[in-house]
Amino acid sequence: MDYDExxxxxxxxxxxxxxxxxxxxxxxxxxxxxxxxxLYPKTRGVPVLGVTGAPGVGKSTIVLEIxxxxxxxxxxxxxxxxxxxxxxxxxxxxxxxxxxxxxxxDPGVFIRSMGSRGGSGGLSSQTGSAVRILDAMGxxxxxxxxxxxxxxxxxxxxxxxxIVVATMPGSGDEVQSIKAGLLEIADIYVVNKxxxxxxxRTVSDxxxxxxxxxxxxxxKPPVMQTNARESRGIxxxxxNIRKHDEYARSSERLIKRKKEQYRRxxxxxxxxxxxxxxxxSIEEEELDRMLERILRREENPYSEAERIAxxxxxxxxxxxxxxxx
Amino acid sequence: MDYDExxxxxxxxxxxxxxxxxxxxxxxxxxxxxxxxxLYPKTRGVPVLGVTGAPGVGKSTIVLEIxxxxxxxxxxxxxxxxxxxxxxxxxxxxxxxxxxxxxxxDPGVFIRSMGSRGGSGGLSSQTGSAVRILDAMGxxxxxxxxxxxxxxxxxxxxxxxxIVVATMPGSGDEVQSIKAGLLEIADIYVVNKxxxxxxxRTVSDxxxxxxxxxxxxxxKPPVMQTNARESRGIxxxxxNIRKHDEYARSSERLIKRKKEQYRRxxxxxxxxxxxxxxxxSIEEEELDRMLERILRREENPYSEAERIAxxxxxxxxxxxxxxxx
Numbered sequence: 001m002d003y004d005e006x007x008x009x010x011x012x013x014x015x016x017x018x019x020x021x022x023x024x025x026x027x028x029x030x031x032x033x034x035x036x037x038x039l040y041p042k043t044r045g046v047p048v049l050g051v052t053g054a055p056g057v058g059k060s061t062i063v064l065e066i067x068x069x070x071x072x073x074x075x076x077x078x079x080x081x082x083x084x085x086x087x088x089x090x091x092x093x094x095x096x097x098x099x100x101x102x103x104x105x106d107p108g109v110f111i112r113s114m115g116s117r118g119g120s121g122g123l124s125s126q127t128g129s130a131v132r133i134l135d136a137m138g139x140x141x142x143x144x145x146x147x148x149x150x151x152x153x154x155x156x157x158x159x160x161x162x163i164v165v166a167t168m169p170g171s172g173d174e175v176q177s178i179k180a181g182l183l184e185i186a187d188i189y190v191v192n193k194x195x196x197x198x199x200x201r202t203v204s205d206x207x208x209x210x211x212x213x214x215x216x217x218x219x220k221p222p223v224m225q226t227n228a229r230e231s232r233g234i235x236x237x238x239x240n241i242r243k244h245d246e247y248a249r250s251s252e253r254l255i256k257r258k259k260e261q262y263r264r265x266x267x268x269x270x271x272x273x274x275x276x277x278x279x280x281s282i283e284e285e286e287l288d289r290m291l292e293r294i295l296r297r298e299e300n301p302y303s304e305a306e307r308i309a310x311x312x313x314x315x316x317x318x319x320x321x322x323x324x325x
Numbered sequence: 326m327d328y329d330e331x332x333x334x335x336x337x338x339x340x341x342x343x344x345x346x347x348x349x350x351x352x353x354x355x356x357x358x359x360x361x362x363x364l365y366p367k368t369r370g371v372p373v374l375g376v377t378g379a380p381g382v383g384k385s386t387i388v389l390e391i392x393x394x395x396x397x398x399x400x401x402x403x404x405x406x407x408x409x410x411x412x413x414x415x416x417x418x419x420x421x422x423x424x425x426x427x428x429x430x431d432p433g434v435f436i437r438s439m440g441s442r443g444g445s446g447g448l449s450s451q452t453g454s455a456v457r458i459l460d461a462m463g464x465x466x467x468x469x470x471x472x473x474x475x476x477x478x479x480x481x482x483x484x485x486x487x488i489v490v491a492t493m494p495g496s497g498d499e500v501q502s503i504k505a506g507l508l509e510i511a512d513i514y515v516v517n518k519x520x521x522x523x524x525x526r527t528v529s530d531x532x533x534x535x536x537x538x539x540x541x542x543x544x545k546p547p548v549m550q551t552n553a554r555e556s557r558g559i560x561x562x563x564x565n566i567r568k569h570d571e572y573a574r575s576s577e578r579l580i581k582r583k584k585e586q587y588r589r590x591x592x593x594x595x596x597x598x599x600x601x602x603x604x605x606s607i608e609e610e611e612l613d614r615m616l617e618r619i620l621r622r623e624e625n626p627y628s629e630a631e632r633i634a635x636x637x638x639x640x641x642x643x644x645x646x647x648x649x650x
């Protein structure tokens with residue numbers, strides 16, 4: 001694998017090379033960090049939009065509509081979907097996916113799903129790498145879609161300049177679920193499918209939840225209504241996204257958020273680097289005997305894991321020197 | 326936290342204590358491994374059923390129906406849902422959830438969702454711990470539900486004695502998606518919602534896919550039709566699950582699978598143990614300066630992560646001795 005060539009193709013805007021490198025990152029292919037290291041200084045830090053919410057609220061249609069607006073201005077859009085249920089990357093029923101066809105046909109749009117192959121996790125750092133690859137390739141705006149559940153998803157959203165939390169009219173439960181994990185990260189709330197009964201109720205439920213917070217430090221998240229399938233409310237949404245992007249860049253908000261995200265990403269990278277070496281010091285036979293003791297309930301996995309970790313931390317010379325390349 | 330007391334309550338079958346310990350595991354609360362270590366020898370290795378598939382195919386309804394059958398035989402059932410879209414744990418629309426009410430009302434059924442709180446991953450090892458806690462608490466059968474996408478989900482399925490992959494009639498894409506990740510792990514295929522048009526086609530698509538494999542080593546996965554919402558095909562499914570459980574236990578199949586799963590789990594535990602220490606050797610100020618250099622593109626996160634990992638592996642005495650407790 002000639003990484004230098006791959007990098008130079010990506011910097012010239014070659015989509016296939018970008019796709020290739022993202023796959024190498026996901027597969028943790030030997031040496032992929034080399035490419036990421038040389039790409040990193042070339043990234044421009046283009047705006048990253050995060051769109052999250054429960055399955056079925058219409059996140060993908062919102063992303064589709066926003067992308068159309070950006071394309072009409074001639075901007076190149078990169079979409080990264082970390083969402084097994086996303087029609088954008090083929091995770092949903094056929095009908096939804098057909099509406100996405102126009103996205104796929106547009107050479108100014110790059111679409112990628114993450115998290116469905118290889119690797120023992122590290123999804124947050126892998127998504128971060130994908131965003132940077134698309135930035136270096138020349139995308140003017142990146143959109144990251146996640147399904148709104150789980151700490152990993154919240155972590156991933158941390159790399160966005162602006163985070164849109166989407167919901168739809170329904171039982172009060174929707175608002176409860178927003179409360180649970182997404183309240184602290186949302187910059188803009190969208191009640192999609194606003195033609196359904198109860199939309200105003202959902203808006204006011206979110207509003208009253210927001211009213212409980214005393215200090216918004218300069219930005220109180222607006223609560224908007226959209227009907228993405230009929231393109232309603234999208235211009236206003238794009239307007240608010242830009243307004244927040246500008247606000248975030250002019251305040252400490254973005255730097256704080258980015259720092260937090262890099263901190264997590266580095267932690268993930270360190271962990272993976274160590275995990276890669278975790279079993280290398282153990283003979284296959286020794287491991288097999290250990291597993292058999294565990295299966296016989298003579299030993300437990302927790303104590304064995306501690307023993308291995310302790311051994312790794314005891315500082316074997318060969319491991320230490322390999323880490324210092 | 327008195328872990329000894331917690332453990333003794335769990336061993337007496339106390340549901341609340343079991344729920345408590347699972348939360349402590351998810352939050353990685355100080356000392357929770359102590360409880361897991363003392364519970365482990367008391368586990369009996371009760372049968373674990375895995376049910377996986379794309380969102381919307383009716384996994385939860387299948388789990389509900391299987392659980393009803395098991396309950397009618399007086400068996401205590403533990404359900405662990407690692408699926409943000411599962412109606413069983415409140416991830417789906419209200420209508421679906423109402424059908425789950427009978428599960429919640431039954432004191433012989435223990436339900437738990439995983440992966441929606443704290444922790445920096447380690448979902449596979451956390452789910453493994455939850456399964457063992459429910460085993461020690463006295464469940465006679467455990468069912469793990471995951472949404473069929475991503476390596477983590479495939480890893481989690483590794484702890485099941487029998488894995489049911491559910492799908493529904495639809496475009497050939499369904500079969501494609503099974504091919505992608507689940508082919509190697511399925512013990513039984515279920516085409517649910519078999520009243521929908523195209524069910525026979527989906528069955529024969531899966532059959533022809535299976536026919537491509539030459540050697541099944543004693544068990545060729547059956548392809549079944551169910552209509553879980555109308556309880557159709559469930560008795561046959563439960564029959565096949567038992568048949569496979571028996572086959573797996575009488576052959577090398579189960580031991581091989583369990584070993585693979587324990588190996589992954591230990592790797593996760595080792596990694597987490599090391600990650601916990603990863604940042605402890607770095608001063609907050611030093612970290613902040615590093616993050617700023619990265620934000621200015623003077624440094625990249627990949628090289629910094631390597632430097633930290635190298636430092637950890639260089640074998641500082643304080644870290645090493647703490648690891649050896």
